Every structure is written in structure tokens, then in C-alpha cells.
Amino acid sequence: MQSLSFCKEINDPQAQKRQDTVNERIRQKIANYRHYHFTREQIHTLAIFFDLAQEFNSLDDLYTLAVCTPKAIFGIDASLYILDAKGQFIIKSSTIGDDCVADVWKEPQAFSWTPWQQGNRFILPVRCKHMLTAQLPFVPKNKDVIGILELTASRPLTEHERFFFEKYANRVGFQTHNKILNFTNQEHLRFIKSLVQDIGHNVIVPNMYFKLLFNKLKKRLDELRERLRNLTWQLESNLQKTNIHHLDTALGGLDRSVNALMDHYREMYSHYTRSSLFLETLLRRSHFEKGRYVLLKQACNFKKKIIDPQLEHFRPHFEQKNIAVDTKLGGIPDEDIMLVADIGLLSQVFANLFSNAAKYTREVIGPDGRPHKFISYGWEKLPDYFGPGKDAIKPNVFSTGPHIPPEERSWLFESNFRCKATQNEPGSGHGLFFAKQIVELHGGKVGYEPTQMGNNFYVILPCAN
Known part of the structure; x- marks a missing residue:
């Protein structure tokens, strides 16, 4: 075998120390791989998985690659489970039919986080790097276990094969860890950019x-x-x-x-x-630590804590533009509506809806032949909307004016989108996108519907039990 030539000495002591450390690890790895006695197919498996893990961008592709590689090269079926935020191992990909694979790993983790063979099945922990585990969206089991790789062969695996697949599972874990961190960092950056817009839209401009x-x-x-x-x-x-x-x-x-x-x-x-x-x-x-909005929920009276303060804030704006406020069309029930919600974030949702109503309400001719210019707000209860015994509330803000064109409606809640008819009004196109984010975090939905004489924007939220 050709002798290896390592980096030559350099003058910088720190750089020289780093090179010495790296050279030593290279020598150790060379010795390890000589000792492993991996077959050509096994070496190709590690190389192919590494190359394709860099090629595919999404986590779903990586999960699919992790189970397809053993199947394609060795004919061994594989199923990959990854931890979620609740501490459960959730199936991500499998070469076995969906009917034969559980959505959640339910077998007792009696193998004490070490490889475990049971007949033709070989179950391995998928481990992450020990560093940067705090940035993962879940807490690893036993300090570094983030998943389970289950292999099903036509026969029990040999000791050497089991050793090889332990190394393979480690590479699956490291690549998964890297990709999760990559997507988490991207999500953080997107959140920070969005947060800057939110602060400008909801705080700086109003201030x-x-x-x-x-x-x-x-x-x-x-x-x-x-x-x-x-x-x-x-x-x-x-x-x-x-x-x-x-x-x-x-x-x-x-x-x-x-x-x-x-x-x-x-x-x-x-x-x-x-x-x-x-x-x-x-x-x-907490927003900055998690890289996303984190709800701080509390029980509240929806009308008194969220709707009334925002309406009173915008009432002078409505009066200045001769926009009437009509509560007769809103279907407002007499009883108080209780929600478990983040009051601050949900208040900004309705601030955005009232702000849009103040800017975009226009005069229309009603069925009575007379001009009308008003906004209306209210809500209705939706029994069992989210399932048996899980009622919902549907608050809405209506404003008179021409209908939003059909081709623009699907874009209303997208970031930075503005309707062509609103270009002359000040705005960033961020308010409805923000509303959608916050309502969905509450487990709800947002929507738009054209109605007689104008436009109706609504949200659907779970009622407090």
C-alpha cells in the first residue's frame, strides 16, 4: 500500500497543533477501517449514503435514503423512526408496506439504547452528535438517541453485519442531526426576518x-x-x-x-x-430562543380583552373617514365567550383586521338603493367544529367595498402580498400573513369570503373548555 504523506510542519504553533491532532485522527481511522474488514458492498454503502445525503435537500428525502440504501444494496427492509417534541418515536420512512408498520414505536425500549436482535429483526439506536443537542426541537433519549432504525432481513444478521449496520446507523444519525440543525437555523432566520416586519408593522409605525x-x-x-x-x-x-x-x-x-x-x-x-x-x-x-412565536396562553373574555380595546383604538379612524360601525349584522351573542389564548398576539391579529377595514372600506350602493359605508364585527359559535365536544368560535370583521378579485383570494394570507386595488394605500402586505401565523398557532384557521356589499375576514378558534 502506498505510504501516506501528512501535512508538513508549519510555523504557527496553534495551527501545527491542530494539524497534529487531525493527522492522528486520520491514522486512527485508517487503522480502524483496516480492522473493520468491511466488504466492498459495505464500503460502497457508506459512500453512497454520504454522497446522496449531501445531494438531497429535505429531511424527508434523507429519511427515505436511510431506508432505501440497505434495501437496494443488501435486500434488507428498513424502517426509520425519529423522535418528536412529545418524546415519541414517529415513523418517517419504511420499505415495508404502511399496513405493516406502526406510526409510533410502541415496543418497550428494553434494549437499553443498545443494538438488539430478535430473530430476523435488528433494532439499532440512531444517535446524534453530543454537541449542539440543545438546538434540536426535541430532547434526545439517553443523551444522544434521536431515532430507531429497524432492519428486517431474510435471516438473522451475522455479528460482522450487525457491527457494520451500527456504523451505518451512526451516519444516519449524524446526517439527520446536521439537517435538522440546518432547517432549524433557516427557520430561525425566517422568523427573525418576519419578526422585524411584525415589529415595524405593529409597533414602530403605530408608534x-x-x-x-x-x-x-x-x-x-x-x-x-x-x-x-x-x-x-x-x-x-x-x-x-x-x-x-x-x-x-x-x-x-x-x-x-x-x-x-x-x-x-x-x-x-x-x-x-x-x-x-x-x-x-x-x-x-422565548420567541428568540425557539426561533418562532411561542404562545403565552391564559383564559380570557374574548370581547372584553381582545375585541373591545382594538375597536376603541380604531373608532376615531372610522369616524374620521365617515365609516359607521354596525354591530347588528355580526350575530353577536349575549353571553361572554371565553378563550384560552395569547392575548397580546391575538390582539394584534384583530388590530390588523380593523386596520385593514379602516384603510379599505368603501362606499357601496345597497339593495335599498342607498349608499352605505360601514364595518361590522361579530362572531358565531360552531358546535363540535374541532371534534365531539370541541366547540369553536368564528369571529369576523366585515367591511363594505368591491369584492377582492377571485384570482387574488388564494394569496391574501401570503407574506408581502397586496391586492392591486390597494396599492395606493400605505401598507406592507404583512398583516394578514401575521394573522394566519398566530391563529394557526392557536390551532385555528383564517379565511376570507365575499358577501353582499363587501368583504368578510374571519378566524376560527377553539373555545375554552
Whole structure:
């Protein structure tokens, strides 16, 4: 055999130390493979699996490759189970018919996480790397077991064959670990990009309204200062010479200014409370740790905690655009609706729906021949919608206007999509995509339906038990 030439010495001590370590591991691996006495087919199996694992991009392809390789080369059937977030081993791929394979591994894990042969079956733990296990979307069993590879041959495997498939299962585990981390990192990046849009859409842009509120407050303060100056001058004058009517007028004006000032204060405080809720909700530490939105659920009165605050926030916007708010068409029941929900995130869903209604409501001619321009909101209960005894609630926000074209409806809840008819209005096309994300995290659905005189957007959420 040709002698091996290793990296020559270099001047950098740290680099030299790394090369020495790597060279030593190469020598060890050469010795190991000489000792393994793998057959040509076995060596080809490891090489083929490694090459194709780099070629295929998806996890499903990798799982399929893991079971098809033993079948194609050795004629051995294989089934691969991988851990899920609940700690169960779920079937991912198998060369055996679906009717013969359980969806969840239910056999006792009596093999103590070591290979186990039972007749023609050989069951192996699929192990991950010891490093970076905290970034996996599940907790490995016995520190490093992330799956189970079950082989079914026509005869019991020999000791040498079992040893080879242990090495093969290790490679399946390492490739699975790498791909899961890769997809997790991609998901984190997508989430961060989406979160930046959410913060801009739901916090930064609305917070610009504070500037307008402060300007209004300054104007009222200036008016109040002027009235106080006039009142002071009148009081300092001879009170007997002062026209009592003028004094009453000044005091009345002062009282109106104080009331207007308090109105602006309440408006600012309401806006501050809403922005704080959204900001704290979007910037939770758990979102960044998991790389996705993490719900913080609590039981709540849907109308009082979610709908009413958002409607009151947008009511001045509706009034400014002469949009009436009609609750008669919403089918609002008298009883309170209780949900177990993330109040902050779900509030932003309905903030987006009301915001869209404020921007896109248009006047239409109704069946009575008269013009109408209004929004309507409400909800209905859907008994057993999610299964026996699992009721749902279907809140909706309706606005008058031309129907959304059929060819655009399937895109409404996609990221950054905007209808052609809305291009002249400010917006990012992110609000409905955000709504879809949050509602689906709650186990619900979002939807759109054209109705008489306008457009209806709705969500379907599980009711609290």
C-alpha cells in the first residue's frame, strides 16, 4: 500500500497543533477501517449514503435514503423512526408496506439504547452528535438517541453485519442531526426576518402616532396657558370693575381646555398601553430562543380583552373617514365567550383586521338603493367544529367595498402580498400573513369570503373548555 504523506510542519504553533491532532485522527481511522474488514458492498454503502445525503435537500428525502440504501444494496427492509417534541418515536420512512408498520414505536425500549436482535429483526439506536443537542426541537433519549432504525432481513444478521449496520446507523444519525440543525437555523432566520416586519408593522409605525398626539397635547397646553394668563390678568384687575360675564366666559373656556387636555391624555395612555402590549408580546425572550412565536396562553373574555380595546383604538379612524360601525349584522351573542389564548398576539391579529377595514372600506350602493359605508364585527359559535365536544368560535370583521378579485383570494394570507386595488394605500402586505401565523398557532384557521356589499375576514378558534 502506498505510504501516506501528512501535512508538513508549519510555523504557527496553534495551527501545527491542530494539524497534529487531525493527522492522528486520520491514522486512527485508517487503522480502524483496516480492522473493520468491511466488504466492498459495505464500503460502497457508506459512500453512497454520504454522497446522496449531501445531494438531497429535505429531511424527508434523507429519511427515505436511510431506508432505501440497505434495501437496494443488501435486500434488507428498513424502517426509520425519529423522535418528536412529545418524546415519541414517529415513523418517517419504511420499505415495508404502511399496513405493516406502526406510526409510533410502541415496543418497550428494553434494549437499553443498545443494538438488539430478535430473530430476523435488528433494532439499532440512531444517535446524534453530543454537541449542539440543545438546538434540536426535541430532547434526545439517553443523551444522544434521536431515532430507531429497524432492519428486517431474510435471516438473522451475522455479528460482522450487525457491527457494520451500527456504523451505518451512526451516519444516519449524524446526517439527520446536521439537517435538522440546518432547517432549524433557516427557520430561525425566517422568523427573525418576519419578526422585524411584525415589529415595524405593529409597533414602530403605530408608534409614530405618538408624535401627532404630543403635537395635539402641546396645542392644548398652549391654549390653557393663554387662558390662564388672561384669567390672572382679570383677577389682578379691580374685581368690582370686571364684568362678571367675562370672568364666567374665561372660566368656562378654561374648564373646556382642561377637559380637552384630559381627553388627549386618555387617548395617549390608551395608545401607550396598546403599544406596550404589542412590544412586550413581540419581543419575548422565548420567541428568540425557539426561533418562532411561542404562545403565552391564559383564559380570557374574548370581547372584553381582545375585541373591545382594538375597536376603541380604531373608532376615531372610522369616524374620521365617515365609516359607521354596525354591530347588528355580526350575530353577536349575549353571553361572554371565553378563550384560552395569547392575548397580546391575538390582539394584534384583530388590530390588523380593523386596520385593514379602516384603510379599505368603501362606499357601496345597497339593495335599498342607498349608499352605505360601514364595518361590522361579530362572531358565531360552531358546535363540535374541532371534534365531539370541541366547540369553536368564528369571529369576523366585515367591511363594505368591491369584492377582492377571485384570482387574488388564494394569496391574501401570503407574506408581502397586496391586492392591486390597494396599492395606493400605505401598507406592507404583512398583516394578514401575521394573522394566519398566530391563529394557526392557536390551532385555528383564517379565511376570507365575499358577501353582499363587501368583504368578510374571519378566524376560527377553539373555545375554552
